[in-house]
Amino acid sequence: MSDTKAIVTEFVKYAICRIAAQAIILSVPGAWPASGNANCATIQSSKPLALRERYLKIAPLSTESPIVTTVAELSTRPIRTQARQQKPTFRIRPTKGWAALNVRELWKYRDLLWILVERDTKLLYKQTALGVAWVVMQPLVAAVIFAVVFGRVARLPSDGAPYLLFVFCGLTVWTYFSQALQHAGNSLVRNANLVSKVYFPKLLLPLAQTLRGLVDFTVTLVVLLVLMAIYRVPPTFRLAVLPVFLFFMTLTATGVALWFSALSVKYRDCTHALQYFIQIWLYASPVVYPISMIPERWRPLFALNPAVGFIEGFRWAVLGHSVLNPSLLCITIVMSLVVLFSGAFFFRRAERGFADII
Amino acid sequence: MSDVAIAVKNLSKSFKIAHQRDGLPGYRTLRDDLIGLPQRMLARWKRNGQLTSETFWALKDVSFEVKKGEVVGIIGRNGTGKSTLLKILSRITEPTSGGADIYGRVGALLEVGTGFHPELTGRENIFMNGAILGMKRVEIQRKFAEIVAFAGIDKFLDTPVKRYSTGMYVRLAFAVAAHLDPEILLVDEVLAVGDTEFQQKCLGKMHDVSAAGRTVIFISHSMEVVSRLCPRAIWLHEGQLISDGPSDAVIAKYSDAGDRSAIQT
Numbered sequence: 001m002s003d004t005k006a007i008v009t010e011f012v013k014y015a016i017c018r019i020a021a022q023a024i025i026l027s028v029p030g031a032w033p034a035s036g037n038a039n040c041a042t043i044q045s046s047k048p049l050a051l052r053e054r055y056l057k058i059a060p061l062s063t064e065s066p067i068v069t070t071v072a073e074l075s076t077r078p079i080r081t082q083a084r085q086q087k088p089t090f091r092i093r094p095t096k097g098w099a100a101l102n103v104r105e106l107w108k109y110r111d112l113l114w115i116l117v118e119r120d121t122k123l124l125y126k127q128t129a130l131g132v133a134w135v136v137m138q139p140l141v142a143a144v145i146f147a148v149v150f151g152r153v154a155r156l157p158s159d160g161a162p163y164l165l166f167v168f169c170g171l172t173v174w175t176y177f178s179q180a181l182q183h184a185g186n187s188l189v190r191n192a193n194l195v196s197k198v199y200f201p202k203l204l205l206p207l208a209q210t211l212r213g214l215v216d217f218t219v220t221l222v223v224l225l226v227l228m229a230i231y232r233v234p235p236t237f238r239l240a241v242l243p244v245f246l247f248f249m250t251l252t253a254t255g256v257a258l259w260f261s262a263l264s265v266k267y268r269d270c271t272h273a274l275q276y277f278i279q280i281w282l283y284a285s286p287v288v289y290p291i292s293m294i295p296e297r298w299r300p301l302f303a304l305n306p307a308v309g310f311i312e313g314f315r316w317a318v319l320g321h322s323v324l325n326p327s328l329l330c331i332t333i334v335m336s337l338v339v340l341f342s343g344a345f346f347f348r349r350a351e352r353g354f355a356d357i358i
Numbered sequence: 359m360s361d362v363a364i365a366v367k368n369l370s371k372s373f374k375i376a377h378q379r380d381g382l383p384g385y386r387t388l389r390d391d392l393i394g395l396p397q398r399m400l401a402r403w404k405r406n407g408q409l410t411s412e413t414f415w416a417l418k419d420v421s422f423e424v425k426k427g428e429v430v431g432i433i434g435r436n437g438t439g440k441s442t443l444l445k446i447l448s449r450i451t452e453p454t455s456g457g458a459d460i461y462g463r464v465g466a467l468l469e470v471g472t473g474f475h476p477e478l479t480g481r482e483n484i485f486m487n488g489a490i491l492g493m494k495r496v497e498i499q500r501k502f503a504e505i506v507a508f509a510g511i512d513k514f515l516d517t518p519v520k521r522y523s524t525g526m527y528v529r530l531a532f533a534v535a536a537h538l539d540p541e542i543l544l545v546d547e548v549l550a551v552g553d554t555e556f557q558q559k560c561l562g563k564m565h566d567v568s569a570a571g572r573t574v575i576f577i578s579h580s581m582e583v584v585s586r587l588c589p590r591a592i593w594l595h596e597g598q599l600i601s602d603g604p605s606d607a608v609i610a611k612y613s614d615a616g617d618r619s620a621i622q623t
Contacts, residue, residue, distance in 0.1 A: 126477050
């Protein structure tokens with residue numbers, strides 16, 4: 001019984017405070033943003049609400065006449081309260097050490113990301129006669145060369161699949177990977193004017209390139225399907241897992257590209273080194289040879305190369321010949337996440353110096 | 359207190375200027391860094407690392423406040439830190455010490471046509487440039503007609519920008535920037551473009567912007583423009599704030615000092 005009474009009195013008090021506080025806030029000039037500036041009002045509209053809530057919180061708690069104290073506080077210090085509620089939109093201070101990834105800001109700039117992707121897609125094949133055909137040419141020509149050199153001359157095994165299809169399958173993934181690395185790795189240096197003249201999350205530049213590569217990748221994928229039809233390899237339900245491999249492929253490419261692009265701002269050597277790096281990586285990955293050529297006990301070590309997992313996984317999904325080793329796959333996934341996050345944090349750390357040294 | 363838009367406190371920015379070592383210009387290569395590493399460590403140990411670089415203060419201990427709705431002109435000679443100041447305020451670079459608090463959305467216009475790509479058409483570049491300056495796609499779409507009308511290039515909208523005349527290029531670039539509406543606008547010497555008629559148009563637009571209650575910080579070498587647009591001016595010299603006050607007074611001091619140094623040299 002006493003509980004109900006307490007609750008009722010508390011409620012009445014609360015209601016009175018609420019009405020009073022609202023009336024005060026409405027009548028005290030300055031508690032609301034100036035009505036003349038419409039632009040301002042939209043931005044600050046959330047703040048009076050916060051203020052009201054603050055007083056509502058204080059009011060029911062204070063034991064003696066909460067209304068009076070509220071009134072007193074509000075009427076004597078209207079300017080102070082307003083100053084308190086205003087926080088800088090951002091503070092500019094020198095920073096040191098590691099920086100947060102700030103994903104929220106990336107999200108805020110997503111429109112710019114898509115426009116960058118769109119721009120580079122349009123730019124790449126402008127004023128070319130063959131246009132999109134070039135996208136297909138690169139892996140196709142490489143596949144034919146590899147089929148002759150490694151398939152015919154060197155007679156590398158291909159897990160029972162036709163060697164051309166086998167190598168094209170690997171090259172589909174690899175071409176994306178190397179193109180993304182090359183373009184994203186040089187993206188900061190090529191867009192030096194943007195880096196030094198506008199504020200935006202610089203992470204968008206390499207990211208736009210790795211995403212743009214997916215457009216080309218999709219085109220090559222169509223060619224792969226055609227080749228599959230020619231060689232009469234039936235598509236299986238395994239194809240449904242393909243996006244998972246593609247996802248980790250993109251993550252790895254982004255991670256490595258972040259390292260290279262951030263380093264190349266300071267050391268232009270990286271743009272040259274990148275080419276050789278990609279070449280070496282190609283032969284360190286099972287593109288021209290199957291993973292079954294690697295001795296069993298070395299495979300976990302081999303899988304530390306994140307490209308191993310998604311190339312093998314991709315082949316497993318498309319050709320359906322090889323056997324997928326789940327532990328190798330796990331190593332790949334972990335490695336690609338390590339590469340991505342280390343790259344992203346390194347990038348963020350280096351980012352603050354970009355405009356000064358690019 | 360309540361109506362401050364920008365509060366700059368003891369802002370300093372230093373650059374390391376590398377002196378030529380081994381006859382190489384200031385470019386760094388990994389090889390140089392690796393080879394030089396023992397040498398530099400030795401040098402640091404010996405004389406506190408002052409072997410190859412000298413610190414240059416682009417800005418030194420600059421403090422000022424700008425109220426909401428104020429239009430402030432920044433004047434000073436070349437290389438006295440004006441652009442560095444705007445770069446810090448727009449968060450492109452970081453200060454070495456001190457800081458600034460910004461209250462409101464910032465739009466910075468440090469260069470005409472940032473992100474313009476010669477191969478893209480005028481239409482594509484409007485979207486590109488707008489997005490780079492911080493506009494949303496829908497925002498650009500909404501203002502598209504207005505931007506095109508302002509630039510007066512509707513005939514060439516689908517022509518690659520590389521075939522534009524310089525004047526057209528610049529007009530388009532400024533038109534996009536002029537339709538940015540942040541609460542705080544930072545502008546670096548971009549009005550010196552186009553013919554007189556277009557310049558007038560730009561000045562008019564700037565005037566509208568400030569009349570709409572936005573805060574504008576504006577770098578210019580044209581004293582006439584500063585005195586017309588800005589009630590207040592700040593004079594920077596060699597990274598330090600020399601004078602801050604009503605623009606006519608500051609301009610008078612500035613040109614006075616300019617005359618005197620001209621006579622001396």
